[in-house]
Amino acid sequence: MAIPKSAKFKYEIIQDYKVPNGKAGRFAAGKPTWVVVHSSGNPNASLESEIAYMARNQDSAFTHAWAGHNKIIEIANTDYPAWGAGRTANKYAVQIEVTEDKRLTKAQKLQAIDREAFWVAVQCAYYGIPLDKVYSHADISRMYPQDTDHTDPIAFFKSVGVSWSSFKEQVKKYYDVLVAGGDTTKITSLDGQKATVMTSKTSTNTNTGIVKKYAEKGVFYPNETIIARDAPTTKANIVARYRKGENLTYHTVHVGNGYVWLEYLRNNGKSGFIPIREYKNGKYGKAWGTIK
Numbered sequence: 001m002a003i004p005k006s007a008k009f010k011y012e013i014i015q016d017y018k019v020p021n022g023k024a025g026r027f028a029a030g031k032p033t034w035v036v037v038h039s040s041g042n043p044n045a046s047l048e049s050e051i052a053y054m055a056r057n058q059d060s061a062f063t064h065a066w067a068g069h070n071k072i073i074e075i076a077n078t079d080y081p082a083w084g085a086g087r088t089a090n091k092y093a094v095q096i097e098v099t100e101d102k103r104l105t106k107a108q109k110l111q112a113i114d115r116e117a118f119w120v121a122v123q124c125a126y127y128g129i130p131l132d133k134v135y136s137h138a139d140i141s142r143m144y145p146q147d148t149d150h151t152d153p154i155a156f157f158k159s160v161g162v163s164w165s166s167f168k169e170q171v172k173k174y175y176d177v178l179v180a181g182g183d184t185t186k187i188t189s190l191d192g193q194k195a196t197v198m199t200s201k202t203s204t205n206t207n208t209g210i211v212k213k214y215a216e217k218g219v220f221y222p223n224e225t226i227i228a229r230d231a232p233t234t235k236a237n238i239v240a241r242y243r244k245g246e247n248l249t250y251h252t253v254h255v256g257n258g259y260v261w262l263e264y265l266r267n268n269g270k271s272g273f274i275p276i277r278e279y280k281n282g283k284y285g286k287a288w289g290t291i292k
C-alpha cells in the first residue's frame, strides 16, 4: 500500500501458507496495526522443523512468518491475525519468529535477525504501521501480563550482541528506504555485510497442476481486466485487478491449472500471479494482452 514500486527488496519474502485465512479471526481494525517480534526459544530445532511443528500445531499457536539465516517464509496470510502473543496483541499484530537453531554460526544468527528486521520494516511500510508499534514479545508480556509471560526475543538477540534498541534501529533503516522507494540492498546487515542477498528462491507454492515453470522477464499489458492471485491457481486469494492501460513486470512463467500465469513481485515483496491466456490439454488460448 505504501511501498513505492521503485523500492528494491534485499530479501525475498517467500509465501508458503500452511494456515487457512481467518483461522484466528479478524484484526480489530480490519488490518494489522502492530508488529510483534519473537524468537523460537528452541536452540535444538531447525527452521524447517519449527515450521513443520507450527503447521501441525496451528490450532494452539502460530505466527505469520519465520526468519532463518537464508530465507524469510510466511506461513500465514498477514491480512489475518495469528495466535502468538496473547489474546490482546493477537487482535492487532502481525508476528514473526526467528530461529534460535544452535547449529547456526553467530554470523548466521545475525543474518536471521537481519531478515526478521527486514520483514518487520516491510510490514510497517506496507500496512502503515508506526515504528513505535513494533513490540517484542517481552514488551507484550509487560503490557498484558494477564495474557502472556514470554520474554523473547531479548535474550537470544543479546546472545549475539543485538540489543532491542539496535534491532529497532535496523528496522528503521530498512523502513526509511522502503517508504522512499529506495534500494534496501545497500543497507549493511547486522552481520556487518552489505548485501547478504541469497540466491532468490521463487515462490515455494507447491500447488499441483503447474506443468511447466521457467524464468522469463517482460512487461505484460492486459487488454481487459484480469484478476491476479497469490498462487498460480484460480483457487488462490485475489490480490489485485489489472486493467487495460496498466502493465506489470513479470519474472517467471508458470503453465498449468488451466492457464499460463506470469509471476511478478507485488509492492509488499510477495509474489502475484496473473493468468494471461488459457492452457488446456496442451493447447494455448488467445492471449488477453501483449508482452513487450
Ligand SMILES: [Zn+2]
Binding pocket: 037, 038, 039, 084, 137, 150, 152
Ligand atoms: Zn514469543
